Amino acid sequence: MPPRSLAVRMAVAFAFTLALILLAASSWVYWGLSARMMQEDRESVLRKLDTVAALLQNLPVHSDALRQEAYVKLPRDAPRDLFVRLRSASGAVLLQTPGFNPDLTAADFEPPDARGSPQLHKVHLRHDLHYLTAMLPLTASATAAAAPEAMRLDVALNRTAESRILADYRVRLTVVLLAAIITAAAAGYAIAWRGLRPLRHMADAARDIGAQDLHRRLDTHLLPDELQTLGLAFNATLQRLEESFGRISQFSADIAHELRTPLTNLWGGLEVALGRPREPAQYREALESAVEECARLSQMIQTLLFLAQTEHPHAELRLDRLDVAHELRVLAEFYEVTAAEAGVRLDVHAASPLFLQADRMLLQRAVANLIGNALAHTPRGGTVTLSARLQDSGVRIEVVDTGCGIAAEHLPYLFDRFYRADAARSRGGLGLGLALVRNIVRLHGGEVSVESRLGQGTRMMLDWPLHCSAG
Known part of the structure; x- marks a missing residue:
């Protein structure tokens, strides 16, 4: 069996x-039995000492009462025998119970303690004899006629x-203990193996799910309560993987579609230029067109790379404590010339100080993308307004224009990559600016939303948290 098997571990833990x-x-029972036996033996020995000593105070050694006490026999089924031996100071045996083991020497009997109390001593002799x-x-x-003497x-x-x-x-306890351990290990392994069967079924089902089967889900209805959370988490992971694969596939298709047009233009223009001899001005025109398409490709690639960086959940943020009103005024000054050329008024409505934590470069790029879109789609005489205000959850930055607006059917997809609402917002852009704005805001823990109506302008709203921790 595999050493890291969960069933084996559970069986070992159960048996242990x-x-x-x-x-x-069993130790407690054994100790109690042994202690009880020892207590009875101690009481028997001490009682015999007291009885014989009490008789010797009034009777001589060779009296019938003392002999009867020394020779009394226990019942045949008694688990022990009690022996008495009385010796003189010289070592002569005056009285001895028949069967007293001669191997018990004087050294096997400890003298009384300092208070005169007898001390009990365990003696182990040959042939496994215990006393x-x-x-x-x-x-x-x-x-009766003799004088008292030391005994x-x-x-x-x-x-x-x-x-x-x-x-x-x-x-017997050892045998029972070993048998119980073996039985418990076998039963524990069987129980664990059976209990882990739903987990094995989950593993088999997960093993059958490939890249083309991400739509499949584990059936969690029959899972035990302990595995419900795992099954639901796995299904949620499949859901996220399915969405990620879908986005990657769509992204790949979008990139292929977007790159095809400039590459086709570049290829066609160069083939036409090389089709027959031309004037230097015509070659220059072809090369300028090729450079323009290359610039567009370069811009698209750089934007895609930057977009990929902002989609990483652990992208490094250089957080600063920024005054939102000040940042909006700086951006307004930067776009002032562009707005004047387009005949659009650019206003800022934000009271200082209004602080939040954000990456200055990313904040400026997100708002700049919205300002650029607003100026590009606001007719002459229109207005683009930048505003910021404090909310319960953070700071809301708004970019409002009085342009042509966006149809309602386009709003849910407005922040997707390469999506362009042709009727309202497509004028040669890459379709990546709003996707980049959404990624930047979400990277800071915020959210972006839009409100728009055809012919009434558009309101872009960025909800930023007051505090953000860098990934």
Whole structure:
């Protein structure tokens, strides 16, 4: 299986999580069982020490009551055996429970602590024998007539059966844990594989979509809620790709159409000039016509390059804090001579200061394109008005003319590349100026709109945000 498989990762995570839960639960159960057993063993050993010590305070070592306490046998099904050994100070055994393991030496019994309390000690002997031991020094009489002497009371509890029970329990827990991990991994992988089936179907459907199938969309109705957002986002991406491909195809067709005319003129003019010998003036005229067509081609190419730059969403902007009224007056002064020659009055209505953040060169080019269009399509005696005012969302710049206007059917396409409303706005232009204006405004986060009626003039509106971050 692929190491980066999501189903494998989910299965491993599921198995690992279950393993941690089972390990924690089984460890807690095991610890509780072991602690409970140890607590009972401690109580048994300490109780035996107290009982024998209490009897020795009033009875001699060889009394029947003490022997009965030392020799008492636990039930045959008891999981442990309790042994008692009483020795003199010299080490002689005075009393011992039958079956006391001789391998338990004095070193296996720790003396009481500083307060005189017995200390329990775990002892592990050969042949996997486990004991819990304790020792208590005391003073007692061997017989009723004998004087009291120092003695040592040893108590040992055989915990071998308990250790085996705990060892068997650990083995069982390990087997259960491993089986649970394997089962959880297999079940987790199966669940993940089945759960990811809609994602695989999406991948298969996406794989079948080519450049000619961008109109196709993923069916999101049957997708789980978790994949709905992904499916909708993918469909939105397809929509944008379809629109982009459409624009590219249309753009390519428009370029081919626009370049065909000047190239045809250039080619035809040169062929005519070379068709037969001509006068120098005629050659000069042909060359001037060729230069004119070359200039038109150069202008178109430069405009297309600049248009492509402004369409890039991350185009670098050199933002400055500009006074819109001042910029409009500068442009009006620049076009003053052109307006005078066309017999058109150029007015500016904008109160200073009115600031916004924009790229000065791009702002001037956008407004200059609108001014040039307005002057070209406003008859003598008309007026072109530049204005700016503050709005809630930013600053609105308007270029209003009293020219021939534009028919309503042309308005939706006015800002498309190479689009020219022949009846109103076509006088040899390239059809790229308004598309460039729209790109510049959108690059700054704004929007452009138009209002126009035939015979009543046109109003171009540029809505600029007050603040813009450079791409």
